Amino acid sequence: MTQNHVTGMETSAISVLKRAVELDHGSRFQESLVCYQEGIQLLIDVLKALKDDSKKLHYRDKIKGYMDRAEQIKVHVNQLKEEGKYHEQIRIAENSTGYSYEVLFKPYISDGLTEVWVEDPYIRHIHQLYNFLRFCEMLLKASCGVKNIHLLTSQEEDSSSQQAGALVELRQSLQAHGVCLELKYSSSIHDREIRFDNGWIIKIGRGLDYFKKPKGRFSIGYCDYDLRECQETSVDIFHTKHTKTL
Incomplete structure (x- = not known):
């Protein structure tokens, strides 16, 4: 050396x-x-x-x-x-960078993690669908063995929207990687919450959609979320021994 x-x-x-x-x-x-x-x-x-x-x-x-x-x-x-008293809060400042999904979720991903529940009403528009895709990619790359991802979101009313087709395509792609994606829709969903079956619960004020729109397709931060500017939001982390399903 x-x-x-x-x-x-x-x-x-x-x-x-x-x-x-x-x-x-x-x-x-x-x-x-x-x-x-x-x-x-x-x-x-x-x-x-x-x-x-x-x-x-x-x-x-x-x-x-x-x-x-x-x-x-x-x-x-x-x-x-x-004691069921774990609570930690992260405040993401307006225009701050360095908060990719890898950075935010890595401390709470462990070897025993196999199942994830995502409750987010805004996985509808194209940039939100890409956010969810990146979240799934992050889980696949992490040092864990995720086998099931559950998504509860609201359904786009426009029948010509890309939501249904995009999520079906993602489900098929995840299946090829040995991961099952379960999709459920709710017209009354409001809260945003991500649960891991190792007990961690992450609540983000803006859900997965806390990134600002990049200035252009060839501007820094378009591909690398660590370099993408964020909107102001808070992240609350809890832990429970009993992870309920959504």
Whole structure:
């Protein structure tokens, strides 16, 4: 391993752990735990490549400190989950970036996740259908084994709309990847909620449609949602031992 590579890993570790501390101080514990774990692993990789004994000692102390804090957070989060008191809120500011579905949902996706319920009245227009497609793609790429996705939404009244055809096409495409998409429609649906069968519940004020319209088809953020500007909204995260179906 070259010195440049080691330096690069050190820089990455510092950046990730700095973010972990910021999230920790903001009481966004589940997110901070993910960052602590990633940063600790990067520091361990750096430690393996170091030859300087004083630097090794320095990083061992750092790793121990971060591991102790991560364990404290894990105990705290588990206690809140056991008591049914876990609640975390993320405020997405107007015009902010860096809130792709991968970023927002990753801390709550675990290996045991197999079933997802999406309740969102606005999966109707073309950009909203693309949002739901991206959400499904995110689940397929995540380190879990999702087998069932349930969508409850409102139905577009215009019989010539693209909604029905798009969702049927998506259902067929997901089936080819071993995932079953169940579609249900409601004329009275209002709330927006996403439930994972590992107990996490994510409520987004604007549902999946919290991104601003890109300035053009060849403007930055059109393809990469991390670079897409957001509309102001709040995200509330809860945990329950009993995930009810929609």
